[in-house]
Amino acid sequence: MKKLINIFALCFIALSFIACEEEDEFTFIASPEQTADFTFTNSISDNYLLSPLVADNPAERFVWNEADFDVQTPVNYELQGAVTEDFNNPTTLADITGTDYSVTVSSMLSLANEAGLDNDPDTEEAPNTGMLFFRVRAYVGADAGNVVEQFSDMLTLNVELVENTSEEVDLSTTWGVTGGATEFGWDAPDVPMWKSDITGVDNLVYVAYTTLTDGEIKFRENEAWGNDYGGADGQLVAGGDNIEVTEGTYKITIDLNPDELTYSLEEYSWGIVGDATPNGWDGPDVQLSYNGENNTWMVENVTLTDGEIKFRLNNAWGDDYGGNDGQLGSDNIPVTAGTYTIIVDFENGTYTIE
Template sequence: MKKLKFILLAFITVVSFTACETDDDLEFVANEAEGIAFNTSFLENYVLNSSVQGNLAERFTWNNADFGVPTNITYYLQGATMADFSDYISGDLYDLGSNVANPEANEIPVTVGQMIDLAEAAGLNNEAGTNTGMLYFRLMAVIGDDGLPSYSAIQGLNVELQEETSVGGSDITPATWGVVGSGYNDWGGAGPDGQFYTTSEADVYVAYVTLIDGEIKFRENNDWASDLGDNDADGTVEAGGANIVVTAGTYKITLNTAAATYTMEAFSWGVVGDAYNDWGATPDAKFYYDYTTDTFKVDVKLLDGEMKFRFNNDWATSFPNDNIAVTAGHYSIAINLNDNTYTMEESDVWGIVGSGYNDWGATLDFALTQIQPDIYYGDIATLVDGEIKFRANNDWASDFGDTGADGTIDAGGDNIAVTAGLYRVHMDTANGTYSLYKIQ
């Protein structure tokens, strides 16, 4: 699945007509409208399941346009399946809503069902196997009752159609709920909420998140219209309840919205051994969850030696019984906790290098893990003031920078300036984008 980079234009242009002395002599004057742009924290991927068509897929929000003079402006959200909007036709399919009923509201909600209709118009369907692609959106601003329309920059979103699953089924999909807070993403200011996933039990969701000291809550659709807290710190949740105090660590959080309960438990699987960290002299190499395969994955550089997998950096729980002998190299490893099996293959391991992390390679790069094809993730990276790049296999044969500081990766590109802090890192080599979410 692909990540998405959004490019927002800072202005749109509207054309007005000024009459001159002769009726057939018209002067065209361009009026700049400052500030019209989506300000939504878009997701990297929107998973659309027909069993929840009425659920909110995204709440599109924006900044007001400013034409330099007081005026009434009505906004309309439009969708299309082509990047240049050449297939747009006025109608229910492509016209997704407006703020006509509430002109003061700078938001238009779009349901899962509306996005599915657009996705099917784009030719996406599960039967043909083409269930992933992009949809495109723009704002149309109209001055007064019948003024000339003006348009925002076109925004593309990655979407994935999933087959309908029965309630209580075993297929795992991203849920509408997430983890938000100073303990995760600076209350939404540092990237999307930590994702919950469905389980085999209706209304029970699970998230695997790495937290820092702080507070969290649970909210739906990355929005404050619906959130849950814990007023008495007793494991029960209340709508709009109190923040939940957390300490740094990696956790499995289980949320039961029907019973209004939740649990949090330390939960981290890692690679340990003389092939990695001298049997625990440093923290184990952490696995990341991949819901598409219901496995945990890690990309890691290993030395000649032996290794095992263990739980919470401790020997109380580990597998397999015998050590695994390995030869030095870069590997992608997946473990399946349903049957305690694992797969392991040599693979490129992308990581962070630079004066902002390891003095340009004085120690190992900060390794990212390929969660799904071309999608790499890493947390939590401790960076210092300086510069970084991305490179494969702790070597300069292949590296990415960012020429232009525009959020795209360029082979051999310019160094990326960073400031000291803790970061979650996303990189999409297929779409050529990256994100550095500074959480503290």
């Protein structure tokens, strides 16, 4: 009797898998909700700007509907990316049981490089724009001979690799700012100090851009005591007294040349202003952070509304920039509602809004 029951069960499973081979409707759908980690900022017809400066950030969150195989068994989903429409040798970006997955800029860049795209302005023969292709493979079954699968419609995404002429600049040093007035107090990590010469020449003049509270600071090397400076009235003293500071956002400069040994603090901040920002044209501005690894100013995950923006120094008019098509200029920059990463390269006169 048990053998007869097993035969009936096997027949039912076989019929179920035969039924699975029929084409079910299975297409990508847009997410009805946005998540805190990533929100849609581009339609499928728009370019996706890919910059290595934000390689770890999400580029797109793919969401699809459940596949129906008419059997009570878990369904696996394989998100595939390819550089050709025939999906010859596709790249598996995810193999999951859920119905959404966020692809990073780094993964997109890998596909773009595979497609022969390049963001080096000195490489004339390689384009920096092109198309990438995505689809989902839904399947049930674990053994190679018993897998039943479906494929979603194909999505075509236009991508553009952002030229970054300052990407290889590295102004990092072994020096930093520590103290009760800094974000992490007297413990590490220290506020990093950067070379002041963009050519990378170590002229012993270093700068830091940071917000301080009322308190004290000192300068030290390698986040350790033993080679540190304090002082007073703009003069540095090896192992000297703590330096008193008041609350504010500063550019801090130290000159460690033996015949100088000076320091200075000046009000200094770059920010984003405009009716698309939370505080409008009156500010205070959305503050940009300095990145000395590529000599740029940036902010991540800033939410803007439909409107216009500009970049300005110290929350005041007089030293401000607008732009057009990624080039800094005087015109207000129009933006649409969304959550963005914004990078400004004042040295090369460019900006990106992704």
